[in-house]
Amino acid sequence: MRNSMTDEELYLWVRQFQQKxxxxxxxxxxxxLNEGPPSSEQLSALEQDRPPISGExxxxxHLLQAMAEHRWLRVRFGINxxxxxxLRSITGIxxxxxxxxxxxxxxRYMEMIQWVFEYGHxxxxxxxxxxxxxxxxxxxxVGITLAGQNQWESLQVLIVETAxxxxxAARSGLQTAPLQHFLRRLENTCRDKGEGGREIARLARNxxxxxxx
Amino acid sequence: xxxxxxxxxxxxxxTGGLLxxxxxxxxFVSLVVQRRMERLxxxxxEFLELPYQENRNLAGPMVNLVRKYxxxxxxxxxxxxxxxxxxxxxxxxxxxxxxxxxxxALQQPISAAFWVQLALVAIIAGNFFIFRQLLxxxxxxTGNPLFNPIIPPPHRLRSVSYLSRYVNVSVKxxxxxxxxxxxxxxxxxxRLKQELSFDDFFxxxxxxxxxxxxxxxxxxxxxxxxxxxxxxxxLRNIEIPLGCLCExxxxxxxxxxxxxxxxxxxxxxxxxxxxxxxxxxxxxDFELEREDDGYHSRPYPEMTVQSSILFxxxxxxxxxxxxxxxxxxxxxxxxxxxxxxxxxxxxNASGLPQQCTADPEVR
Numbered sequence: 215m216r217n218s219m220t221d222e223e224l225y226l227w228v229r230q231f232q233q234k235x236x237x238x239x240x241x242x243x244x245x246x247l248n249e250g251p252p253s254s255e256q257l258s259a260l261e262q263d264r265p266p267i268s269g270e271x272x273x274x275x276h277l278l279q280a281m282a283e284h285r286w287l288r289v290r291f292g293i294n295x296x297x298x299x300x301l302r303s304i305t306g307i308x309x310x311x312x313x314x315x316x317x318x319x320x321x322r323y324m325e326m327i328q329w330v331f332e333y334g335h336x337x338x339x340x341x342x343x344x345x346x347x348x349x350x351x352x353x354x355x356v357g358i359t360l361a362g363q364n365q366w367e368s369l370q371v372l373i374v375e376t377a378x379x380x381x382x383a384a385r386s387g388l389q390t391a392p393l394q395h396f397l398r399r400l401e402n403t404c405r406d407k408g409e410g411g412r413e414i415a416r417l418a419r420n421x422x423x424x425x426x427x
Numbered sequence: 428x429x430x431x432x433x434x435x436x437x438x439x440x441x442t443g444g445l446l447x448x449x450x451x452x453x454x455f456v457s458l459v460v461q462r463r464m465e466r467l468x469x470x471x472x473e474f475l476e477l478p479y480q481e482n483r484n485l486a487g488p489m490v491n492l493v494r495k496y497x498x499x500x501x502x503x504x505x506x507x508x509x510x511x512x513x514x515x516x517x518x519x520x521x522x523x524x525x526x527x528x529x530x531x532a533l534q535q536p537i538s539a540a541f542w543v544q545l546a547l548v549a550i551i552a553g554n555f556f557i558f559r560q561l562l563x564x565x566x567x568x569t570g571n572p573l574f575n576p577i578i579p580p581p582h583r584l585r586s587v588s589y590l591s592r593y594v595n596v597s598v599k600x601x602x603x604x605x606x607x608x609x610x611x612x613x614x615x616x617x618r619l620k621q622e623l624s625f626d627d628f629f630x631x632x633x634x635x636x637x638x639x640x641x642x643x644x645x646x647x648x649x650x651x652x653x654x655x656x657x658x659x660x661x662l663r664n665i666e667i668p669l670g671c672l673c674e675x676x677x678x679x680x681x682x683x684x685x686x687x688x689x690x691x692x693x694x695x696x697x698x699x700x701x702x703x704x705x706x707x708x709x710x711x712d713f714e715l716e717r718e719d720d721g722y723h724s725r726p727y728p729e730m731t732v733q734s735s736i737l738f739x740x741x742x743x744x745x746x747x748x749x750x751x752x753x754x755x756x757x758x759x760x761x762x763x764x765x766x767x768x769x770x771x772x773x774x775n776a777s778g779l780p781q782q783c784t785a786d787p788e789v790r
Contacts, residue, residue: 387483391606391726394622394664403719423664426487 227280228291234273235299270299274326281333286341290348293330296323297352301359304368320368324375327353331379335386346388349379354396361403366410370417373397377421384426397422431531438528442521449517456510456566463499464568467578470496474584478600485604486623486663493661497581500569501658507566518559522552581660582649586627592704599709599732601625602700609696609713611722615672616785617641617772619698624649624662624787629701629745629766631708632669633756636694640756641670642763643770647787668785670772692717696724699733699754701745703766707734740766 244266245252273296280288300323304316327349334345353376360369380393401418404411429437474492477485529548561573568574576593583589591598608620617632617639624647632641645667649659694715699708710733715722736750745764747754757764763771763780770783 384484384487387480387485389484389727390486391608391622394606395608395723395726399719399723402721426484426490426663 224287224291227288228295231273231276231292231295232299234276235269235295270296270323270326273299274329277330278333281330281339284340286344289330289341289345293327293349293352296326297356301356304360304365305363315367316365317367317371320371321375324371328375328379331382335382343388346383347392350376350390350392350396354392354399357396357400358403361400361407361411361414364407364410366414369400369404369414373400373414373418373421377425380421380425390425394422394425397425435528435531438524442524445517445521449514452510452513453562456562459506460565460568463502464574464578467496467499467569470499471578471584475590475596478597478604486606489604489623490661490663493581493584496584497658497660500578500581504567510566511563514559514562518555522555581658585623585625585647585661587625587700588627588703590704591702598700598702598705599730602709603730606726607698607711607728608726609698609715609722609724609728610666611637611672611690611694611715613720617669617672619667619669621665621667622663624665628703629740629764631699631701631754631757632696633698634694634696635756636691636696637672639670639672639772639774640760641770641772641783642757642760643669643783644766644768645770646768662789664789665787666790667770667787668783669770670774670781670783672774690717690722694722699736701738701740703740706737706739707732708736708738709733743767 244263245256245260273292277289277292277296280292300319304319331346331349333339334342334349339345353372357369357372357376360372376393377397380390383393384390397418401415401422404415404418470492474489474496477489477492564571564573568578570580579589587598587601590596590601602625604623605625606620606622610618610620612618617634626645626647629644630642632639634640647662647665647667649662651658696713696715698711698713700711701708710731712729713724714728715724733750733753736753737748739746739748743766745766747761751758760771760773760780771780772783773780
């Protein structure tokens with residue numbers, strides 16, 4: 215009886231997570247001091263300033279909470295949903311090409327993945343190793359999918375960010391074999407796909423050789 | 428003009444004094460040399476302790492330690508050479524003085540006793556020469572046969588047989604850091620990938636799904652870098668061709684493609700690694716999955732010390748003392764199991780063994 219309760223709970227959580235991920239309108243006038251000094255006009259219109267909170271950021275907040283509670287299954291499903299949502303949005307952009315930069319979108323998602331990874335690195339998180347193994351497996355699938363669709367710009371951001379995480383993981387003694395495999399596979403896949411692909415193959419090779427140095 | 432007797436006495440005391448000085452500098456020299464040897468042995472010890480932390484990714488630290496070891500090993504030895512120059516000069520001076528004294532003391536006519544005296548002098552000179560060589564090797568303790576067993580050259584650190592035979596380190600945990608992986612390329616070539624290039628072991632490889640066998644001694648030689656002229660003790664991401672699924676005949680690319688097309692989606696392969704200093708081989712169980720035309724093994728292959736196989740190396744040949752049933756596919760090839768640094772393969776069960784001539788490469 216109790217088991218079915220938790221099943222239901224987990225299912226509900228994933229459902230809610232998926233719903234939160236759905237895109238929400240995000241105003242672009244928000245002043246972020248992180249991005250440079252604001253002008254005086256911007257400062258005088260501070261009342262209209264609303265932070266650009268998108269669906270994925272809200273979902274990310276929930277993911278962090280699940281991490282803080284050490285709910286490993288939720289974390290797993292959350293990461294999976296986040297990356298699936300990313301794949302869906304990036305393929306959407308590719309088809310419509312409505313002026314959104316796929317590199318920017320990738321950067322936004324990879325930033326969140328990086329935060330998740332950083333949190334997973336803290337000594338209080340008990341599933342550091344599982345998290346890293348899961349993350350590298352998921353990122354491999356994402357990367358291979360992007361390569362299949364010739365999304366070079368996104369792929370470049372993805373592998374550079376992934377390799378940064380990989381270096382950090384290697385420094386703390388986590389295994390990088392799956393990541394090496396991913397980069398190698400990507401190199402093989404992209405080599406015969408035109409100039410963009412060759413560039414990615416070169417980058418992947420370089421990142422692979424510098425992963426643990 | 429000095430009086431000859433007194434002058435000879437002076438020369439005697441000078442040689443005695445010089446020898447005493449030589450002896451006292453020897454103490455300082457040994458201090459300097461000791462320091463260098465300690466440094467190298469510390470790094471060596473650190474390297475050998477590393478693999479005991481299993482399940483951790485130590486590839487980076489291992490490469491760094493080997494590089495550090497090489498740096499200290501190759502350090503320019505100017506002080507050593509200067510000391511050696513002083514040594515040679517002093518010994519030459521002493522030798523000259525003695526020759527001069529002997530010349531003055533020479534009395535005509537030459538009798539039979541002279542030859543005995545001369546033989547004695549020759550033995551003494553020879554002894555001096557031996558001691559000079561000993562000092563030379565002590566001052567410069569790297570790369571000479573006297574100290575090689577204590578301070579091995581850096582490339583010995585990648586030799587599994589050396590590490591298992593003399594240093595008694597866990598070969599399994601060392602090889603774990605090498606992270607073996609297996610690839611079957613679309614052209615039907617079987618390649619062993621190593622992230623750290625450990626070598627100097629015998630291997631048996633069997634892939635029952637494909638009917639391919641390979642065996643041989645893996646010995647890698649890395650020439651010094653062509654541009655920086657630095658020696659290369661350890662390489663990353665190396666691929667070693669083990670054999671070919673198809674016969675090594677000049678067939679077209681299309682035909683070759685077919686040799687992997689007929690394979691099932693999941694292929695198993697077993698590899699045994701025989702390090703010279705052990706008695707049980709290490710067994711690798713690879714699971715290869717089809718992935719973009721070729722086959723790749725899953726990360727972290729199952730790795731066990733196969734205690735039901737007992738082997739011994741006698742006169743450069745591998746003798747299986749126990750556990751032959753496990754190695755039954757190799758039965759007819761046992762005569763070929765010699766440690767000659769070559770890799771052999773056989774693409775189908777009845778065929779003749781062929782030599783794999785393709786060179787390992789960094790990829």
